[in-house]
Amino acid sequence: MPQENSAAKVLLHLKQDILTGFFSAGHKLKMSALKERYQVGVNPLREALSQLVVMQLVQVQDQRGYRVCPVTQAELIDIYDTRAQIESLCVELAIERGDEAWEAGIVAAAYRLHSNAGLLHADADLQAWEQLHQQFHYAIVMGCGSKELLRVRLDLYEKASRYRNLWLRYNAGHDAFDVNQREHEQLVMAVLARDTETAKQLISRHILVPSQVLRGLL
Amino acid sequence: MPQENSAAKVLLHLKQDILTGFFSAGHKLKMSALKERYQVGVNPLREALSQLVVMQLVQVQDQRGYRVCPVTQAELIDIYDTRAQIESLCVELAIERGDEAWEAGIVAAAYRLHSNAGLLHADADLQAWEQLHQQFHYAIVMGCGSKELLRVRLDLYEKASRYRNLWLRYNAGHDAFDVNQREHEQLVMAVLARDTETAKQLISRHILVPSQVLRGLL
DNA sequence: AAGGTTTAAAATATCGACATTAATGTCAAA
DNA sequence: TTTGACATTAATGTCGATATTTTAAACCTT
Structure with missing residues (x-):
């Protein structure tokens, strides 16, 4: 051991x-x-x-x-903006480089996320949902094939976690999640269709929306 | 103290x-x-x-x-590719957001770098030249205004340093530096003209060229 | 009573020492 | 000669103790 x-x-x-x-x-x-x-x-x-x-x-x-470390509104904005940029970059490269196994992984992760949408209504399993959510987005960006870029992305994700946890509590039971679900479907379609521009716009918005909600809380 | x-x-x-x-x-x-x-x-x-x-x-x-940490060719390629992507992103955002003070800073840094080109021929001051080189590129990317993005960039720069130091020794006295100088001039022109696409291509090549030289060394 | 100074308390940063674990060397047996 | 077990050596990871510094509290002075 x-x-x-x-x-x-x-x-x-x-x-x-x-x-x-x-x-x-x-x-x-x-x-x-x-x-x-x-x-x-x-x-x-x-x-x-x-x-x-x-x-x-x-x-x-x-x-x-x-x-x-203290949290500030300026840092919140900076982290989320940067995350949106990096995630967009990952998506762009993934669409450029991804193979069939990558596509299959996305479909599988999207299915798991969709199946467990019920987790959103019970506070206890919010973290479980967040994990599926994370795995879904990772399935997409992993197609970029760059360990360094994925590491940068993970760093920013973790730094954003403190802010995101606020958002998760705030949004528990709200209907913001329904919008979230639709965004995921649209994203999957754009990615599988290799529509880079649409996918980048979608993922960018997907990340920035919670940030705008959070600005009100700080 | x-x-x-x-x-x-x-x-x-x-x-x-x-x-x-x-x-x-x-x-x-x-x-x-x-x-x-x-x-x-x-x-x-x-x-x-x-x-x-x-x-x-x-x-x-x-x-x-x-x-x-061991160095590998795969990591070398990944780091330099990622640096090229991140630096391009910084340049894009800087061109979008930079103001007049930013432009002035670039011109000043370019002037200092050009004036001290002589440092390249004396091995002792190679590090001094590298510092001016670094400051020049920083003057450009700082225009993006994002602390997080600049931190990511710095992390990658430092990780690449081990490889770059090999390159610096290898290239001391070679004429690869003359090409380097011309690349800087072109870059400054494209950036000040706010020609995003040209600037991105130039900076990307500027980073990737040494990487290709280094592949032969590992 | 306000402000600054001294004194006491608490917390931090570092070292030396010890227990535990891995690496090395030795020796006997196949 | 090679292999495997055992003993020896070396290095790592952790704790307790100590010196230094900061924080606070009490005290005196004005």
Whole structure:
């Protein structure tokens, strides 16, 4: 059994706690509290925190410890705009480079997402739906075939998660999701038809709409 | 005087040592050797190494320590292709959004780069030229106005540095630089004329040419 | 009472040491 | 000679302790 070092375990847990909002933006991350919560010493904690600093989820002030990066409206807009640009780029390249297996993957992921639309109405499984949603969009962009580009995309996705989690709570039970479903269908059609321009416009809007909702919340 | 913690100092130094090739690809990074070289204990070292793992410059094998990420031709191609895409995107947005101050900055940076072309023939100052080169391209892309996009671009630039340093040594004294100079002039003209398509093609080629030279070296 | 200074408390950053795990070398048996 | 098991060596990962720095609280001065 590959028992990974405790810094890695703490990293995953702490990252989740930040992305889900358990530790809210600007919150001071005291060593004593973190030691208590994750049951590890200071050194693994500092390793995990150092990594989160690189991911820009945590700030470090010298000799003054760590705190969760604050969220701002300017950053929200920037992240979502950039995500829209990067995702568009991925879609463009995927349409250019994708093969038949890629097409099949998209159809399969779209089917799974559509089948489980019911998850949206029960708050408990919102995260499960989000995972299917994520897998659907990944099925499309993976066709670009570039590990680096997909990594950039994932970084931005995770950075946006803190904001998105707000949006998910806000929209639970709202009908914004119906619009969402239609957008997915249109996107699949445009992508499979290799209609680059339409697909790029659709994916861009798909990402930017929640951002506009969120602006009102900050 | 803001005496930053030693992990941060080690990070900068170690990063340079990896990017410049002092620690070559695949090299095992033993704690004892690093302690000796940077004059610090294991904990600051582990912090710095953790951060480099996130930056994908260092790999960690559990209970088997750290080693410099290997370089492969596949990664080289992917990084440079992605850089070309991202830089094109930055240029496109910059042309769309840039103002007069942005234009002035480009002209100034181009002038400085052109004036110091002599640095190319003396090996000692190759890094100085590279810095001017970097500032020139930054002057162009900064017009896009997106911190996130510029950060992505910087990440890729740094990841490419290991490969680029090979290229710089290989090309020292060669006439590939003359071509380089002409490319810069053309790029400035296209950008200032707000000719998006030409500018994108030029910047893409500008990035991809060294990559093709490097393929032969790996 | 307001403001600045000193003192006490808490938190952080680093080191040294220890337990655990992997790598290396040795030796016997096939 | 090669192979496999065992012992030795080396390196990693973690914790507790310490020195330094920041934060706060109390105190004195005006």
